[in-house]
Amino acid sequence: MTPSETLPKPKKSRDRIVSPGAVTKADEVSASAGSGQARPTLKTIAFMTGLGVTTVSKALKDAPDISDATKKRIRLVADQVGYRPNRAGVRLRTGKTNVISLILNTEEEILGLSSQMIGGISDALAGTSYHLVVTPYSFKSDPMAPVRYVVETGSADGVILSRIEPDDQRVQYLRDHKMPFVTHGQTDMGITHAFHDYDNTAFARDAVEKLHKLGRKRLALLGPPSRLTYAQHMRAGFLEAINKYDLHEVPLSNVTIESGIEQIAASICEFVSGPQAPDGLICGSGSAGIAAAIGLEQAGLELRREIDVISKQSSFDMLKWFRPGLHVISEDFREAGQDLTKKLLALLDGKDPATLQTLAYGGADRS
Structure with missing residues (x-):
């Protein structure tokens, strides 16, 4: 155990025997978290584990000075009470939303992008601090509208685009506004950007x-x-x-x-x-x-x-x-979703988009 994990002295009431039907303070915290009456916070987890708020915070951020056993214990409790970081607070502290936006046409063919790609994106985001938000639009609406919304509201750290055109104004807009993005498909407009495409x-x-x-x-x-x-x-x-x-x-x-x-x-x-x-x-x-x-x-x-x-x-x-x-x-649309997400995360880490371009093809099936 490291110095930052020093446990407080045990409270006599923590392991006391309670009668059937009695409600402990921990029960109240857990119940209120699950009922929507109070959102679980770092203090909730700290109370339930007997650890300090600082230790809990560092463990959830995978800090190296917290032991694996303590991290596992804290994450288990966090999962049980349904803890989620407050995005507004995260944004205030870091300037990040921890959100990836997939701008998706609502009428995309069901055997293609909509199900398989979202599954692949979710695969690649698992274990990261990022969450996927689908920003939809229809064929009848302006395809620029959801792009402007994401940029103007600052509601995502990066964008995944599909249905790419050779001269795609969404790509120009995102580049002009310095919003990290990747495309499922290629453009032909002299802009170097990250993409995954099928040949x-x-x-x-x-x-x-x-x-x-x-x-x-x-x-x-x-x-x-x-x-x-x-x-x-x-x-x-x-x-x-x-x-x-x-x-x-x-x-x-x-x-x-x-x-x-x-x-x-x-x-x-x-x-x-x-x-x-x-x-x-x-x-x-x-x-x-x-x-x-x-x-x-x-x-x-x-x-x-x-x-x-x-x-x-x-x-x-x-x-x-x-x-x-x-x-x-x-x-393979699932693989495409995974690769697009990995490329976007790499962009967010400062990688050169010119090194994040893939043209995928597995060849003809033998049938």
């Missing part, structure tokens, strides 16, 4: 190569909205590969992967029923792959017979179970 060029290139090996000649791409950077990367890989293998593109221009399952299914059904039907289809998201499979079945086509479909899928193998006839290439 959509390689995805499309490998998908075309796979369809070529399967003997397919007439290919269509169901990709993201063209304003997004990764849509341009995906299309570049698609065109590169069909030119390489002397294949033919059948344009599919009335829907994107964000059009909704019913609309995509109806469009694919009509598309493959026409005289210029493709014999190979590439889908840029898992939900689009599901919708395409439904549309093909509505048109009376059988996967891997009249047509082959290669779809991107997220971290779990849902498509394999939904329709075994689909070919898949995986994108």
Whole structure:
């Protein structure tokens, strides 16, 4: 035990025997903490452990002069009473909020960012002093609004952005206001910033190569909205590969992967029923792959017979179970969330954003 952990002299009442139903002071503290009548504080933990407030504070900050046993004991009590640092107090003392803001579109496809990435961010924040706050916005609202809110209110120490465009004004705004940020995707505006991106060029290139090996000649791409950077990367890989293998593109221009399952299914059904039907289809998201499979079945086509479909899928193998006839290439959104968070924490520690850039790709699945 170190000098700062010196225990006070035991109080006679601490280990006294109480009759059934009797309420001790510690019970009152614990009960009031759990009922919402009083927020547990450092003094609460100090009283319940018999340690000093300074020792409790240092232990919760993982100070080196506090023994591991004492830290474990204090953290256990803190968890039991539901102790959380007062963010307003932390901010006054340090100028930090200990909050990471994920600015998330409320209509993000369910098989992509919204669930898997949040899980990855939470994984990376576990054991740190930071908490995740999701700052939502809709397609119909101004995408700059949540960014301005976070910056103007100082409600977060750093920001994670998705749905990146080549000339993304959110990136310009965050840089101008010196707010640390990372992006899930790349820009093309001459600004060096931290990012994690999936290699959509390689995805499309490998998908075309796979369809070529399967003997397919007439290919269509169901990709993201063209304003997004990764849509341009995906299309570049698609065109590169069909030119390489002397294949033919059948344009599919009335829907994107964000059009909704019913609309995509109806469009694919009509598309493959026409005289210029493709014999190979590439889908840029898992939900689009599901919708395409439904549309093909509505048109009376059988996967891997009249047509082959290669779809991107997220971290779990849902498509394999939904329709075994689909070919898949995986994108790990959970890993992306973890990496984005690690990069943002590194930025907050002063790392150079030029060293915090990742282009991830695991290659085509063998199916």
